[in-house]
Amino acid sequence: MNSPVVVALDFPGFEQAMAMARQLNPQDCRVKVGKELFTRCGPQVVDALHQLGFEVFLDLKFHDIPNTTAMAVKAAAEMGVWMVNVHCSGGLKMMAACREVLEQHQGSKPLLIGVTVLTSMEREDLAGIGLDVAPQEQVLRLAGLAEQAGLDGLVCSAQEAQALKQQWPAGQLVTPGIRPAGSASDDQKRILTPARAMQAGSDYLVIGRPVTRADNPGQAVAAILASL
Numbered sequence: 001m002n003s004p005v006v007v008a009l010d011f012p013g014f015e016q017a018m019a020m021a022r023q024l025n026p027q028d029c030r031v032k033v034g035k036e037l038f039t040r041c042g043p044q045v046v047d048a049l050h051q052l053g054f055e056v057f058l059d060l061k062f063h064d065i066p067n068t069t070a071m072a073v074k075a076a077a078e079m080g081v082w083m084v085n086v087h088c089s090g091g092l093k094m095m096a097a098c099r100e101v102l103e104q105h106q107g108s109k110p111l112l113i114g115v116t117v118l119t120s121m122e123r124e125d126l127a128g129i130g131l132d133v134a135p136q137e138q139v140l141r142l143a144g145l146a147e148q149a150g151l152d153g154l155v156c157s158a159q160e161a162q163a164l165k166q167q168w169p170a171g172q173l174v175t176p177g178i179r180p181a182g183s184a185s186d187d188q189k190r191i192l193t194p195a196r197a198m199q200a201g202s203d204y205l206v207i208g209r210p211v212t213r214a215d216n217p218g219q220a221v222a223a224i225l226a227s228l
């Protein structure tokens with residue numbers, strides 16, 4: 001599977017998510033299960049998506065003390081997901097504990113990815129939480145910690161991809177905030193088109209509403225792939 005597209009299944013229930021997944025082709029994209037869908041449906045929805053042939057990114061953005069976060073990552077690995085993530089702002093010890101628990105895990109290991117600065121945030125939002133820095137500065141700082149902890153890559157905006165690839169060439173970049181030209185930005189702030197994101201160095205494009213709200217989601221994915 002070498003498509004970079006990961007479709008975010010942000011739905012309130014099992015049937016809606018599965019109806020969307022059935023309109024997508026596992027050869028064209030992976031799927032992402034986030035907080036809303038997982039909180040409502042739990043591991044059952046991950047199993048059902050695996051049965052349809054999809055690789056699953058479990059996007060629960062764990063953020064807690066090291067032991068609690070590492071045990072959550074272990075549970076994700078036992079579900080057989082392709083990718084799991086934790087917040088880099090949980091710190092070096094927390095990320096290292098997650099790496100360690102995966103090293104001890106028997107069987108296939110999910111990619112372990114660190115969330116940097118949410119793509120819905122811009123400089124003034126960071127100032128609001130006491131961080132008076134440009135988003136890219138904070139992203140690069142957190143990337144350094146994630147690399148040190150042995151993570152596989154980062155969730156970031158594609159706007160930071162070029163600088164990140166210079167700082168950490170092996171880090172895999174998972175970029176939400178992707179908007180095909182002419183799409184509504186919704187609540188996203190640091191956005192880029194699919195083609196520009198790939199040119200900047202993104203490895204995976206996380207795309208939700210521009211696909212799931214399209215009249216024909218399967219065609220929307222095909223059009224994005226054709227634009228790359």
Ligand SMILES: O=c1ccn([C@@H]2O[C@H](COP(=O)(O)O)[C@@H](O)[C@H]2O)c(=O)[nH]1
Pocket residue numbers: 008010034115117118119120155156176177178186188206207208209210
């Ligand atoms: O920084 C982040 C981290 C995660 N997300 C998630 O990606 C999708 C984006 O959906 P769109 O509908 O394409 O905006 C969504 O599930 C977020 O929870 C993010 O957007 N930014």
